Amino acid sequence: MSIKDSFQFIADSLVKHAIFFQRFHVQMQLFAIVGTIGLAWLGARWFRSWFSKRFPDVPKRIHRLEQNLSWWHYGSIAIHYLLIPILSLIFLAFVSQLLLLQHWRIGLLNTAIEVLWVYLGYRFLLFSLYSLFPKDIVRQYHLRLLVPIFVLYTLGKVLSLSTNLVQLAQVVPVSLFGSPFTLGHLFVLTFGLYFWVVIVIFLESLFVKILTAGIHLETGPAQATSILLRYGLLGMGIVLILGYVGIKGTAFAAITGGLSVGIGFGLQQVVSNFISGILLLFEGALRPGDIISVEGEISEVKRMGIRATTVRVLRDNSEKIIPNQMFFTKEVTTYTGSDRLTARTIQVKAKSGSDLKLVTDLLLQIAAQYPKVLSDPTPIVSLVGFSDSSLTFELKFWLADPRYDSQVTSDISFEIYRTFAANQIQVS
Amino acid sequence: MKILAKALLSIVLSLTACSTVVWHQPPRAPQQAQGQLLIWHPFENINARIFKDALTEYERAHADVHIVSEYIPEADLSTRFIRQFQAGLGPDLMIDFASEIPALIRAETLQALDQTAISLSSYTPQALTQVRYHGDLYGIPLNSQLRVLCYNQAIVEQSNTAVKATNAGAAHGESSLTAPPTTLEELIQNARAGYSVGMVSTFIDTFWGIQIFGGQLYDVNHRLPFLKGWGEWLTWLRQAANEPNIVLGQQRFVLHDAFTQGKLAYYVCDSTEVADFKQALKDNFAVARLPGEPDHPAGPLLFTRALMLSRNASPTQTRLAYQLAQFLTNPEQQIKSAVQSQDFLPVNPDVVINHHVLPIEAVLLEQAKTSVSISLDDLDKIEPILDQGEILFRQTIIGDITPTEANAQLIQALDRAFDSP
Numbered sequence: 001m002s003i004k005d006s007f008q009f010i011a012d013s014l015v016k017h018a019i020f021f022q023r024f025h026v027q028m029q030l031f032a033i034v035g036t037i038g039l040a041w042l043g044a045r046w047f048r049s050w051f052s053k054r055f056p057d058v059p060k061r062i063h064r065l066e067q068n069l070s071w072w073h074y075g076s077i078a079i080h081y082l083l084i085p086i087l088s089l090i091f092l093a094f095v096s097q098l099l100l101l102q103h104w105r106i107g108l109l110n111t112a113i114e115v116l117w118v119y120l121g122y123r124f125l126l127f128s129l130y131s132l133f134p135k136d137i138v139r140q141y142h143l144r145l146l147v148p149i150f151v152l153y154t155l156g157k158v159l160s161l162s163t164n165l166v167q168l169a170q171v172v173p174v175s176l177f178g179s180p181f182t183l184g185h186l187f188v189l190t191f192g193l194y195f196w197v198v199i200v201i202f203l204e205s206l207f208v209k210i211l212t213a214g215i216h217l218e219t220g221p222a223q224a225t226s227i228l229l230r231y232g233l234l235g236m237g238i239v240l241i242l243g244y245v246g247i248k249g250t251a252f253a254a255i256t257g258g259l260s261v262g263i264g265f266g267l268q269q270v271v272s273n274f275i276s277g278i279l280l281l282f283e284g285a286l287r288p289g290d291i292i293s294v295e296g297e298i299s300e301v302k303r304m305g306i307r308a309t310t311v312r313v314l315r316d317n318s319e320k321i322i323p324n325q326m327f328f329t330k331e332v333t334t335y336t337g338s339d340r341l342t343a344r345t346i347q348v349k350a351k352s353g354s355d356l357k358l359v360t361d362l363l364l365q366i367a368a369q370y371p372k373v374l375s376d377p378t379p380i381v382s383l384v385g386f387s388d389s390s391l392t393f394e395l396k397f398w399l400a401d402p403r404y405d406s407q408v409t410s411d412i413s414f415e416i417y418r419t420f421a422a423n424q425i426q427v428s
Numbered sequence: 429m430k431i432l433a434k435a436l437l438s439i440v441l442s443l444t445a446c447s448t449v450v451w452h453q454p455p456r457a458p459q460q461a462q463g464q465l466l467i468w469h470p471f472e473n474i475n476a477r478i479f480k481d482a483l484t485e486y487e488r489a490h491a492d493v494h495i496v497s498e499y500i501p502e503a504d505l506s507t508r509f510i511r512q513f514q515a516g517l518g519p520d521l522m523i524d525f526a527s528e529i530p531a532l533i534r535a536e537t538l539q540a541l542d543q544t545a546i547s548l549s550s551y552t553p554q555a556l557t558q559v560r561y562h563g564d565l566y567g568i569p570l571n572s573q574l575r576v577l578c579y580n581q582a583i584v585e586q587s588n589t590a591v592k593a594t595n596a597g598a599a600h601g602e603s604s605l606t607a608p609p610t611t612l613e614e615l616i617q618n619a620r621a622g623y624s625v626g627m628v629s630t631f632i633d634t635f636w637g638i639q640i641f642g643g644q645l646y647d648v649n650h651r652l653p654f655l656k657g658w659g660e661w662l663t664w665l666r667q668a669a670n671e672p673n674i675v676l677g678q679q680r681f682v683l684h685d686a687f688t689q690g691k692l693a694y695y696v697c698d699s700t701e702v703a704d705f706k707q708a709l710k711d712n713f714a715v716a717r718l719p720g721e722p723d724h725p726a727g728p729l730l731f732t733r734a735l736m737l738s739r740n741a742s743p744t745q746t747r748l749a750y751q752l753a754q755f756l757t758n759p760e761q762q763i764k765s766a767v768q769s770q771d772f773l774p775v776n777p778d779v780v781i782n783h784h785v786l787p788i789e790a791v792l793l794e795q796a797k798t799s800v801s802i803s804l805d806d807l808d809k810i811e812p813i814l815d816q817g818e819i820l821f822r823q824t825i826i827g828d829i830t831p832t833e834a835n836a837q838l839i840q841a842l843d844r845a846f847d848s849p
Contacts, residue, residue: 012496019464019496023740025516103536105740107515162517164498 001182006171013163020162029108032095040087048080074131081127085120089113111161115154122150144198152191185245192244196237204230228281231306269325270307276324277306286327286334291342291402293333294322300403314403335402341374342402344409348416349390351426356383356391359425363395366415372408374398390428461751462492463744468509468519470502474703478768486755493748506532513537513740520741521749526558526734529566530808539737540564545750550757554801555775558732561804567734568753569775571765574799575636575718575728576792578697578705579608580690582712583623608694608716612640612664615694615719619673623693626683629665629676629825631817632729633696635800637661639727640720645800645810655842658817659835662824666831676825699792702771706788715791720798730799732775809845816841 001009020026051058058076096109126146129138159165169184204226211225280286281304290301292311299311299320308321326332335342350359360381367379377398385392395416399408420427471479476499483495498519500508506528512518513535532538543565548556555569584607609615619625627634638644641664643657668674675692677683687695688708696718697705705713718726735753737746755761762774766781766789773792774781783790802810820834829837 012498015464015494015496016466016498019466019520020517022742023516025740029516105514105516107511107513107517111515161515162512 001170001172001180003172003175003180006173009167009171013168017162025105026108028099028104029106032099032109033092033112036091036095037084037088040084040091043087044080044083047083051076051080078127082120082123085116085123089116089120092116108161111157115157118153119150122146141202145195145202148191148194179246181245188241189245192241193237196241197234200230200233200237203233227304227306269323273307273324276328277304277308280304280309280324280327285337286332289336291335291340293335294320294326294330298335298402298405314406340401341377342399342405343396344399344405346395346409346413346416347384348393348395348420349428350393350420351428352386352389352391354391354425358423359391359393359420362419362423362425363393363416366412366419367395367397370397370408370412370415372399372401372404373412374400461490461748463748464494464496465521465745465748465752466519467495467497467521467523468500468505469497469523470500470505471523472499475769475771478765478772481768482756482761482765483752485761486752489755490751495752509738510535510537513738516740518738518740520738520745521752522736522738523570523733524736526567526569526732526804527802527807529559529561529734529736529804532736533561533566537739538566539739539741539746540566541568541737541750547754550754550778551775552777552796554730554796554799555732555734557801557803558730559734559804566804567736568750568757570733570735570753570756571762572730572732572773572775572796573699573771574730574773574792574795575633575696576699576702576795577608577716577718578687578695578702579714579716580687580693580709580712581714582709583690583693584608608714609719610717611719611721612637616668616671616674618694619668619671622673624673624675624691626675626677626686626692626695627668628680628683628696629678629821631821632814633680634661634665634821636696636718636726636728637664639798639800640724642724644727645802655839656835658838659831662821662831662834666825669825699771699773702788702792703769706770715788717791717795717798725798726795727798727800728795730796730801732801813838813842813845 055076058073092109092113096106096113099106099109126138126142129141156165159168169182169187171183172180173183173186174181207229208226286292286301286304286309288301288304291314292299292301294311297320298314300314301309302312302319303310305324308323309327311320311322312318313320348359348363363381364379367373368375373379374397379395379397382394382396383391384394395412397412399405417427467483469476469479480497483497487493487495502524505522505524509518509522509524510532518537529538541564546565546568551569555572556565559565559567559569609618615625638655638657638661641657641660643661644654647654665676669676675683675686680698683692683695684697684701684704686692687697688705690709697715702713702715718728720726735749735756737749741749757776759774759776759778759780762772762776762779763781765772766774766779766786770786770788771792772789773796774789779793781790781793817838820829820838823829824831824834
């Protein structure tokens with residue numbers, strides 16, 4: 001179909017629908033559909049109001065479904081949730097029989113009944129999902145997947161009543177890269193891509209759950225793998241969809257080739273970060289959950305994106321978005337490279353003449369009693385210096401998680417001060 | 429954009445005025461045609477273009493009329509029409525074979541036309557009998573189609589040249605090979621002389637030969653079915669099938685392709701195939717009347733396409749549809765369609781075609797004069813007979829039963845169908 005023919009087709013479709021809307025039987029059916037659904041809505045509203053007064057403690061909304069409700073509660077929520085489609089179906093069936101007796105057309109009513117049955121099934125599915133699975137997860141599926149599918153189904157059903165969808169899909173509003181870009185292509189490019197992205201995200205979360213819960217893989221590698229999986233699948237989807245849409249490879253290559261010069265200069269940093277991100281993920285030098293020191297701040301890696309990495313600064317809980325390129329151009333200290341053990345030292349100056357053994361024992365005892373200090377490797381106390389007035393001791397201990405470094409150091413320092421005072425060891 | 433703007437304007441105008449115009453305005457004079465009309469048609473390629481050109485011409489003459497035409501595949505037309513009608517949708521006017529009318533009437537989808545609003549003399553009686561059902565008129569004939577003898581002039585003229593060159597052939601009775609065969613005997617002679625002949629081998633496609641052997645669908649009173657010549661025709665067909673150059677095949681498209689590629693000299697074609705052949709073979713393509721006997725010409729079945737009015741059409745659209753139908757079937761339009769498509773068989777008896785200007789159309793019109801037109805009133809009873817005929821035809825061709833047995837069984841079936849109330 002040429003662009004001119006496409007405009008003609010759209011114009012003809014508009015006139016055709018104007019002709020339909022002029023028809024008495026169409027007007028009557030639309031009025032009947034809107035009227036009965038409106039009546040069902042009012043009926044359901046009245047019922048809910050009566051029910052709330054009669055049983056004020058019973059939950060009515062599906063989002064308030066709890067796991068341990070009684071059957072009575074489940075039933076009441078189900079009635080509330082399914083009442084509108086059920087009433088609409090009853091009223092529409094009744095009205096369609098009435099119209100049939102008058103030998104009026106009921107094809108639109110039949111379609112409305114068909115759509116309402118699907119709607120009832122859809123609501124029942126949602127009710128079952130909310131009853132059986134955690135609400136937050138179901139809500140994601142509900143809003144991102146089920147609602148768009150139902151809306152598309154209804155739209156398709158209504159459009160197919162009066163329009164040849166195959167012909168509609170062939171309408172060419174514009175030409176792209178020398179190829180006709182049809183409404184069908186637009187549909188696949190938008191909705192196809194949307195559903196692909198949604199499905200990939202769900203697959204990714206499922207994958208991470210299986211990896212972390214099922215085979216007890218560390219969160220870091222699991223997340224890195226899922227990111228690679230996500231971008232891999234998304235890239236594949238985009239390539240497939242562009243291929244289906246019919247964008248010519250040669251034209252696409254020529255345009256992207258030309259753009260690449262501009263990209264090279266203008267988006268140099270973005271591209272550099274993008275490549276760095278891929279390298280970081282493949283190299284595995286950094287993983288979500290790692291504790292690193294960046295620009296003098298101890299931070300935890302939260303998320304690794306393809307362009308930037310998000311870290312949480314342990315000092316003030318703020319988050320920093322660090323371009324991936326930085327991990328290749330600046331020195332970064334990681335405390336969790338090969339393992340997560342972190343050694344900390346606290347220096348204490350006791351007054352000259354203090355009992356060396358007592359100080360050593362007290363320090364070891366304090367370290368041993370602190371739960372977050374590891375017993376293996378064992379804490380060590382060393383005498384690292386002395387002078388006329390003081391003896392300098394160093395307590396070295398290991399922590400399993402570097403995030404607790406400041407807190408543990410502070411707690412142990414407090415304890416040393418208190419214990420030394422109790423044992424009359426003077427600190428200089 | 430201009431088209432869209434026009435469409436939007438017409439929607440606004442129609443939505444603001446539609447209901448009142450349809451239901452309360454006094455009837456307009458015919459020359460003040462106004463409104464919108466949705467038409468479904470099964471025309472493809474050149475025929476679709478010709479049809480659209482005709483609609484455009486009508487719109488040009490009636491500035492306030494907007495016609496939207498939609499192509500629907502022929503096989504889907506009536507089923508989709510019924511389905512859409514039941515929703516209050518579908519076209520105001522549909523073009524389909526008249527044989528679909530009974531089913532559409534049973535689905536209560538068609539309007540019985542006001543016979544006083546149409547000039548019935550503008551249509552051939554043969555065409556009218558195919559749109560009249562139990563006394564009411566349910567369609568306005570648009571054009572007809574039938575079987576005719578298509579031939580490749582290049583192959584036939586080669587023969588002509590060869591005969592002239594040797595000059596001996598004529599002495600041996602080969603003069604009959606220089607022109608299309610006019611009798612069955614000549615057809616066999618052509619086949620034996622090496623000119624391949626293709627025939628679609630079904631009961632309906634071979635119906636044309638029954639009349640040659642004295643058989644008729646109707647008797648002199650145009651009432652009782654009468655098919656006694658079928659047995660002899662079957663016998664001839666069985667003998668013809670043994671001729672090496674006569675190809676009887678069930679697949680029309682195979683023979684169609686063979687003729688297009690110049691592998692067949694003669695082919696009993698459907699008139700709807702003419703446009704394809706003309707395009708493929710150019711001036712080498714020609715048609716002739718089907719072979720017959722001087723007193724008993726061939727009688728192919730005539731099929732008529734008609735404009736049918738939906739019961740969903742408003743009174744205004746109905747009036748508009750009458751006008752449009754009369755426009756499409758006026759002699760000028762019918763000749764124009766015939767000139768452009770070359771396979772258009774007019775239904776207006778006032779159409780006069782010059783044999784020299786439009787040789788193909790002239791032959792089609794000539795052939796139509798001896799064609800058999802099944803009236804719509806009889807169609808319900810005859811359709812099962814056609815199915816039965818097809819079964820018996822197949823059994824005879826493969827040798828399961830004799831032509832005489834097949835004929836006797838078909839006549840019994842006909843008698844049963846027409847004797848029953």
